[in-house]
Amino acid sequence: MFLPIVIYGHPTLRKISEDITPDYPGLEKLIADMFQTMDEADGVGLAAPQIGRNIRLFVVDGNAFTEADPDCAGFRKAFINAHILERSGDEILRNEGCLSVPGIHEDVRRHDRIRIAYMDEQGVQHEEEYTGIKAWIIQHEYDHLDGILFTDHLSSLKKRLLRGKLNNLSLGKFKASYRVILPK
Numbered sequence: 545m546f547l548p549i550v551i552y553g554h555p556t557l558r559k560i561s562e563d564i565t566p567d568y569p570g571l572e573k574l575i576a577d578m579f580q581t582m583d584e585a586d587g588v589g590l591a592a593p594q595i596g597r598n599i600r601l602f603v604v605d606g607n608a609f610t611e612a613d614p615d616c617a618g619f620r621k622a623f624i625n626a627h628i629l630e631r632s633g634d635e636i637l638r639n640e641g642c643l644s645v646p647g648i649h650e651d652v653r654r655h656d657r658i659r660i661a662y663m664d665e666q667g668v669q670h671e672e673e674y675t676g677i678k679a680w681i682i683q684h685e686y687d688h689l690d691g692i693l694f695t696d697h698l699s700s701l702k703k704r705l706l707r708g709k710l711n712n713l714s715l716g717k718f719k720a721s722y723r724v725i726l727p728k
Contacts, residue, residue: 546723547581547595552645553714553727554596558691561591561598563625566667568599575622575665578603585722587643589681591688594644596725600625602685606678613677626662628686629671633657638680640694646720648709652697654683 550556564571574597582590582603591602601624606616633656641649658679661671674682684694695706712718716726 545577545580546584547577548723548725549581549585549590549643549720550594550596550725551713551716551718551727552693552695552710554644554725555727556593556596556598557644557688557693559593559598560691561593561600561689564599564601566624566663571624572665575601575603578622579605579620581722582643585643585720589685590643591685593688593691600627600689602626602688604678604681604685606681609677609681615675616677619678622665623660623682623685624663624665626660626682626686626689628658628660628683630659631655631657631683632659633675633679636680640684642684642694643722644688645693645695645710645713646718646724648695648706648713650694650698650702650706652684652694654680654697656680658682660686 578590589604592599603622606619609616635653636656637651637653639649640652657675659673663669714727
């Protein structure tokens with residue numbers, strides 16, 4: 545089932561998310577619905593706060609980046625109770641967008657290497673290291689769990705230049721190919 549996506553300005557996007565237990569009600573269906581929503585909205589990731597739930601869950605699919613980074617082939621998974629343990633390596637500048645901030649794309653600096661602890665869909669705990677585009681995708685989605693948007697990483701000047709566009713998003717003055725939830 546396609547879930548509506550929460551848009552910039554909604555308070556859910558600014559809350560810190562909570563860990564969940566493996567027996568969280570409807571978790572398997574929720575993850576399947578999040579993958580479907582991400583796919584139908586042409587995203588490469590989707591975090592639970594973006595669908596109005598402040599739980600530590602996000603899904604990713606790096607297959608769109610396989611040409612730029614062959615390591616992204618088959619990189620499609622859910623991260624439950626994710627916690628980044630370490631960020632390292634160079635800070636790389638990449639252009640980002642977000643399903644909750646439609647129509648806006650800006651360059652953001654993120655570390656090229658992360659170590660993350662999380663639980664998979666079967667309730668198994670993992671601690672893994674990711675680099676390159678995988679690390680970039682994970683960091684973007686992970687930020688949502690802490691109430692951070694990619695626009696928060698921009699310079700003060702860039703934020704001022706985008707203020708009008710961001711205000712228009714919160715007022716519903718934009719076009720998206722998917723169902724959305726506007727701020728109240």
